[in-house]
Amino acid sequence: MDMKNMDPSRFMGFDSPVLPHLGQKPELVVYGTDDPMMWVELQPNVFFRPLFFDMVTGAHCEMLKVKGGGHLGRHKHSSPVHGYVIKGRWKYLEHSWEATEGSFLFEAPGEVHTLVVDEEVEEMITFFYVGGSLTYMDDDDNILSVEDNLSLIEMCCEHFEKVGLGGDFVHNFIR
């Protein structure tokens, strides 16, 4: 089955903009799903699901999922981050607290931290609003890589191409 240019209505909804003559873009609802086609594997057991890319501010919304323990490398943010833990729990190596199911969290730009999910946590799912770029660093603060909307969209584009939806499928998440 060729799924290229597949009708996106299985995964999301949007109507025609109310004010298209003023350049208004449509709203967007992205439905909850476990479908592996919507989850990009960042590293073994760590998955990223795109929800929304704002190309005006450079912010994006995502779901992060970790199965059976894992971590997200040491990094800092250029802009504020807001999160809400939907399932499971996680912590930062650099902090005393743990983000448990139902917790809201705020991350200040510039702070360096490493997200860790314990092995005994079967599944962790957190929603994040990420206001800008992420800079990944080693323990000596050498920059390893920088992640922003452009690199994330490129990554999603490759993923959607690979799973048969076509790279352009990522356009459905961009405003």
Ligand code: FE
């Ligand atoms: Fe962070």
